[in-house]
Amino acid sequence: MTHLPFLPFLLPFAAAGLLLLLEGRGLALARGLSLAAVLAGLLGAVALTAAVSGGEILVYRLGNWPAPFGIVFVADRLAALMVLLLFALALPALLAALRGLDARGPHFHALFQLQLAGIAGAFLTGDLFNLFVCFEILLIASYALLLHGGGLEQTRGGLAYVVLNLAGSALFLAGLGLLYGTMGTLTLADLAFELPVVPPADVPLVRVALMTIALVFLLKAALLPMAFWLPHAYAAAGAPVAALFAILTKVGVVALLRLSVIAFPDAPAGASLLWPWLPVLALATVALGTVSALAARRLAAVAASLVLVSSGTLLFAVADGGEAATAAALVYLPHSTLVTAGLFLLSGAVAAARGAPGDGLVRGPAMAGALPLGLAFAVLALAASGMPPLSGFLAKLMLLQGAGSGGWQVAWWTALLVSGLVTALVLARTASLLFWEPREAAAAAPPGPAVPPALLMLVLASPALALAASPVAGHAGAAAQQLHARIPYMVAVMGMGPDVPRERRP
Amino acid sequence: MELLLALAIGILAGCGVWLLLASRTFAILLGLALLGHAVNLLILAGGRIGAKAPPLALPGAAGLADPLPQALVLTAIVIGFGMSAFLVALALKGMGEGGSDAVDLPDAPPGREEEP
Secondary structure, rough: OOHHHHHHHHHHHHHHHHHOOOOOOHHHHHHHHHHHHHHHHHHHHHHHHHHHHHOOOOEEEEHHHOOOOOEEEEHHHHHHHHHHHHHHHHHHHHHHOOOHHHHHHHHHHHOOOOOOOEEEEEEEEEEHHHHHHHHHHHHHHHHHHHHHHHHHHHHHHHHHHHHHHHHHHHHHHHHHHHHHHHHHEEEHHHHHHHHHHHOOOHHHHHHHHHHHHHHHHHHHHHOHHOOOOOOOOOHHOOOHHHHHOOOOOHHHHHHHHHHHHHOOOOOOOOOOOOOOHHHHHHHHHHHHHHHHHHHHHEEEHHHHHHHHHHHHHHHHHHHHHHHHHHHHHHHHHHHHHHHOOOOOOOOHHHHHHHOOOOOOOOHHHOOOOHHHHHHHHHHHHHHHHOOOOOOOHHHHHHHHHHOOOHHHHHHHHHHHHHHHHHHHHHHHHHHHHHHHHOOOOEEEEEEEOOHHHHHHHHHHHHHHHHHHHHHHHHHHHHHHHHHHHHHHHHHHHHHHOOOOOOOOOO | OHHHHHHHHHHHHHHHHHHHOOHHHHHHHHHHHHHHHHHHHHHHHHOOOOOOOOOOOOOOOOOOOOOOHHHHHHHHHHHHHHHHHHHHHHHHHHHHHOOOOOOOOOOOOOOOOOOO
8 A cells, every 4th residue: 555645744744743852953954854854745745646647546544444434545636736736835935934934933844844744634634523633733833833933913913813713623623523423424435425315304413514614614715704814814924934824725725625526416415505605705705805905005915815815716616616617726726826925925025125114015215136026026916916928817717717607607707807907906006116116225135135046936836837737727627527526536435335334323 | 411411512602602702812711611612512412422331342232332422522622722722822922912911912013014
């Protein structure tokens, strides 16, 4: 049995433990170990993506316990794609953190690795309770990373974020308790087999349980009524941490996508559970993110608002539920993650180059290295607002064609196009304020290259995605097709249907 | 017994949510603790209530207590304990820096975001 599906979780987890043991042996050792773990994880993710690209579904049974009893890690195309994206994002985020953030407090690298382990586990696990555990791992690491080396502003953003997520965890557990009490299983594939045959008397309770769990995913993904924590928390985090956080909302999106596609169809308990309120709220989230970008007074806050726009867009595609919508969402997801992460890193670089005004959107002194930073900003802005020829345009085109059929088309097209236009306006105003208007002498240049290599990697991600549009779209389409086929996933995890004798308790 | 447990869960959750809506971190801490207790009882109830079924598969025993909810509750308690400890530390940090235990800590000193 191959150990590949477990590797993206195990590697950072082991590295985190090792880093905790070696704390106090010097920063250089910690940096080297952390970087080596991320590189190894990236290699593992590439190998995993290659291993599942033919359509196989790799199932890793911990302790070799059969599926409904033990914990399974399942790597299909979607999970492998997300893990690859995670490590492709982790590398620049870590490189950016090496420029000083990691020295501002203890345990940065251990926390960073724990964060990676939690996210990778959440993408790979095939069991809802294990998903809860992975959520907790990634959350506690994210709390500490958010507060890392910060002052009052971080504490302020962090407090609301922590309390909200703790309440979300309680809700998640309540949903899991109800689901186990009625269904007797928490393995996703087993649920998919069992949901269509729930006794009618249990259907309302199962619906409540599923809805509670979906609500928790939507809280992580920052859907409108539960989205106001995001701009504060993300804008308060250090730039490299915020860049890594760009993928955190996607954990909720992917978890909801998997739950709704694998478990809901054919089941009376899952029928129209997310419809039609989810698309309405998703469109409202896009609108909120757009307005929030208009109101932002810092570049990091603009980027955080774009995370909201991206969440709303993805959730609309999830609510649509069609295979084409999923494929388009899987093209849009890596693009928007990498571009918003790039904007976070850019805000950090701008703040370092400007000195006192930081990344605030006010007229300040001219920057050292304004030209390379401005060019980097131009690429990211074109990608973020969905202008041709970069990946944002292609992704939005696929979304316009793939999602929002029937009566939703007008609202969907309007939301996506207007939010793109306003994003372009906001970013043009930002560029004018930051790069165009300053006329005074440049401040002293900070040491190092004007565009750090980490930022360069993320700036080049969008052109690279556009150049590789055909394979990327092909892989996303194949992943969507595999996910929507459902049966291969269920059979791979459970065998030919669960022949577990079940005891129905009163 | 069922009514008692349901009432206990309901009252705990209700008090927890009420405290959670307060504007001070101390009340929120207590609220989250109560909510955690309610949720733990709910998971335990998922394994059905009863004191007669043995926890192990003994020959001749009629039923068997479901061990999984107990394992889930144990995990949930451990995680909840760690999270509460973190929140207490964070609340103390906020109180030390901001001078009060209000959730909406007073604004950071003006400077970065202000127009010159």
